Amino acid sequence: MLVRRGQQHTLENTVKIKGRGLHTGGPVSVTIKPAPEDSGFVFCRKDLPGEQCFKAGPDKVVDTNRSTTLGEGKCRVGTVEHFFAAVAVLKLDNLIVEIDGPEMPILDGSPYPFFIELKKGGKKKQEASRLWRKIEEPLFFRDCFSSIVALPAEGFRVTYVFIAPPPIGHQALDREENWEELLPARTFGWEEEAKELKKRGLARGGSEECAIIFRQGEEAPPYRVPNEPVVHKALDLIGDLALYRPVLGHFIAVRAGHKLHNQLARELQAGEG
Ligand SMILES: [Zn+2]
Structure with missing residues (x-):
C-alpha cells in the first residue's frame, strides 16, 4: 500500500561531484x-551518442x-547505492x-561525500x-545462508x-x-580479494583511500564508526531501497547483499497496488 506522508523535495540548486569509478578506475x-x-x-549518460536517459x-x-x-x-550506471543512501537520508524525491x-x-x-555535496545544493519543497x-504483510527472501525479511512497522527500522x-x-x-551520523561508514574488502579483482580488471580504482582493507591474521584498521562493516551493509540496504521510493517497515537482513536487497525492492514495487 502507498501512504501519503509529508511533501516531496528536490534540490534548490545544481550540484557537481567529481571522482573516480571503483571498477573502471x-x-x-x-x-x-x-x-x-x-x-x-x-539518470542520463552524457558520454553516449544521443542523450540516453532512464528512470531509476x-x-x-x-x-x-x-x-x-x-x-x-x-x-548503464554502476555503483549507485552510496549516492542513494545519501539521497534517502536527505529525503530527496526528484533528481x-x-x-x-x-x-x-x-x-x-x-x-x-554525496550527502555533503547534495546538502550544499539546498532542499526545495514541492x-x-x-x-x-x-509493508502490510511480512515478506522474506533467502539465498543459501543469506536472508532478508520485511515486517510491518509505523516507521523505518533496519536490523x-x-x-x-x-x-x-x-x-x-x-x-x-x-x-546521518553513520553515513561515513566505508565499503570494505579483503586484501587477497582486492588483488584477485584487480587481476580480473575490476576494482581498478580500489585503494585504502576508498575502502577498509582487511588482512587475515591482522588487527582491523581503525574504524570511523563502531562496527563499520555492518553499518556500511545497512547503508547499502538503505540505498538499494531508496532507488525505489521511501518505505515504512522493519527490515531484517542476515548476511544479505545487493542481490537480496534488490529482490525485496522488486517485490515491494510489484505489490504496491
Ligand atoms: Zn556499499
Missing part, C-alpha cells in the same frame, strides 16, 4: 539537477555483483543525474505529497547481521533513526 563527473515533482530519479527503479537493476548497477539497453561515464564515483567509499510504500572471519567477526546493527 577512470575519472567521472556527475551533475545533479533539480527535477519536477513525481519525476523520481532520472528496482526493475532497472541489471547487476548486483559487488555493487548495484542500473541500466536500460546499453545505457536528474547527468554522468559522463559508466559508474558513479566511489569517493571515500562511503555515502558521506507541492506533491511524498508517497511511502508501507542487520553480518558475519565474516576475524578481524571482522560477528557484527549487528539495529536502528530506527539518526542515520
Whole structure:
C-alpha cells in the first residue's frame, strides 16, 4: 500500500561531484539537477551518442555483483547505492543525474561525500505529497545462508547481521533513526580479494583511500564508526531501497547483499497496488 506522508523535495540548486569509478578506475563527473515533482530519479549518460536517459527503479537493476548497477539497453550506471543512501537520508524525491561515464564515483567509499555535496545544493519543497510504500504483510527472501525479511512497522527500522572471519567477526546493527551520523561508514574488502579483482580488471580504482582493507591474521584498521562493516551493509540496504521510493517497515537482513536487497525492492514495487 502507498501512504501519503509529508511533501516531496528536490534540490534548490545544481550540484557537481567529481571522482573516480571503483571498477573502471577512470575519472567521472556527475551533475545533479533539480527535477519536477513525481519525476523520481532520472539518470542520463552524457558520454553516449544521443542523450540516453532512464528512470531509476528496482526493475532497472541489471547487476548486483559487488555493487548495484542500473541500466536500460546499453545505457548503464554502476555503483549507485552510496549516492542513494545519501539521497534517502536527505529525503530527496526528484533528481536528474547527468554522468559522463559508466559508474558513479566511489569517493571515500562511503555515502558521506554525496550527502555533503547534495546538502550544499539546498532542499526545495514541492507541492506533491511524498508517497511511502508501507509493508502490510511480512515478506522474506533467502539465498543459501543469506536472508532478508520485511515486517510491518509505523516507521523505518533496519536490523542487520553480518558475519565474516576475524578481524571482522560477528557484527549487528539495529536502528530506527539518526542515520546521518553513520553515513561515513566505508565499503570494505579483503586484501587477497582486492588483488584477485584487480587481476580480473575490476576494482581498478580500489585503494585504502576508498575502502577498509582487511588482512587475515591482522588487527582491523581503525574504524570511523563502531562496527563499520555492518553499518556500511545497512547503508547499502538503505540505498538499494531508496532507488525505489521511501518505505515504512522493519527490515531484517542476515548476511544479505545487493542481490537480496534488490529482490525485496522488486517485490515491494510489484505489490504496491
Ligand atoms: Zn556499499
